[in-house]
Amino acid sequence: MAHTSSTHWVRELTLERTAISGSSTAARVAGVLRNYVTEGRLLPGTRLSEEDLGEALGVSRNTLREAFRLLTHERLLVHRFHRGVFVRTLAVEDVRDLYGFRRVVECSSLRRAAQAPAGALDRVRAAVEEGEAAARRSAWPEVGTANMHFHQAIVGLAGSVRLDDAASHVLAEQRLVFHVMAAPRAFHEAYLAENRHICDLLFDGRAEEAAAALERYLDEAERQLVEALTADG
Amino acid sequence: MAHTSSTHWVRELTLERTAISGSSTAARVAGVLRNYVTEGRLLPGTRLSEEDLGEALGVSRNTLREAFRLLTHERLLVHRFHRGVFVRTLAVEDVRDLYGFRRVVECSSLRRAAQAPAGALDRVRAAVEEGEAAARRSAWPEVGTANMHFHQAIVGLAGSVRLDDAASHVLAEQRLVFHVMAAPRAFHEAYLAENRHICDLLFDGRAEEAAAALERYLDEAERQLVEALTADG
DNA sequence: ATTGAAGAATTGTTGAACAACTTTTAGGGT
């Protein structure tokens, strides 16, 4: 029966009903689900029942399906015809693919920093400082968030909203796989100094060196994640 | 009245009904509409009425809205709350944005050609030859298609399906603006030799020179399109 | 011309219904 298969997170969603009332119901539903997925409360592989979720969130199946469609296109959910939607499970090849994307986009954006639009460079530094401040407060989830902002700001140097958009989807998807790291604190903490280093090179006008540093950075992060995935996978 | 406002393309769509019957109705509807948009039969700014289109294609409003959602996310349509969906109209800043994306992604992919996956290089050459063959037959629309394949193949050198995906959306969106060119034949024809040149450099292992050539190529194409847009805009 | 309000038309969302498909369950045969 549908109702007995409800696990804890389905009931939790009922609390989010208050946050759903304004314009574009489907978009807000997608927002709520996106938070649940990226924060790791909805684990990869979980099936999202239309009936259960619709009841929990207080929206109709049609509206819920529109929200699913949005998140499927962001690659946070996968849709199997006549089988339902599931929280995406990233395989090793997906991790390689993600870093392939990031190597191309982020390193190339760094190299073009000289033509960056006004304010873009400052956003990079702001993200670095945001991370350092969060680390001083030992707020490790926020360190992770600041790290995302850092990489998003790097892409922003290219000055293309379409590129920003694609990168934000990739970075959101990336969070699906961070949860496999046993020690997220150590994982994120190690990159604080690296971010600062790249930022300093950038403000020194040494874009090529910054790009090279970022490339090593991405190689190392990919290696660690692949190792963690193959260990338990 | 809804029915009297139907223009020619709405009735044409009725012929496409035969192509709509299999799995995932919404996806096939989206495919039909995508063709209409990228081929220029549906001009930018056109409003897509849910009632008219649903009747013309023989699908319900809900299914049609799912198709709209798909194409909106591909940026071929824009969705204005409570106002409907429209074929996207590209402004000058959109063209700059598109080329900003392409400069980062395509040039960077070219530079990494040495690490390209097996077969990726051959696909670049195949696209060049496809264009040359189409030109010999004076099949100009197909020259345009082959040109898209060429750029898609360049992105494929990076070996990331996510990058391929983002690029295919950008290239599809690009077709929205090609229709403003008064002489599409001359526009596409000029780039045949350029494509061949870049391809030869690539197979010579001179990736850096190829990337530089492509960058000039993109600069010039952007300049021409911006000029065409500001002329009549 | 401009403004404002009534009316028409369109989109946003819901709920129910049925078809299509998948998964589960239950039996039979070996």
Add this chain to the structure above:
DNA sequence: ACCCTAAAAGTTGTTCAACAATTCTTCAAT
């Protein structure tokens, strides 16, 4: 026990009809 098949149950795919919310149109008054 094991494997295969068929019925049953459950879920998704799609349509339809209705109403609420919002925008667009019309038109009179100033």
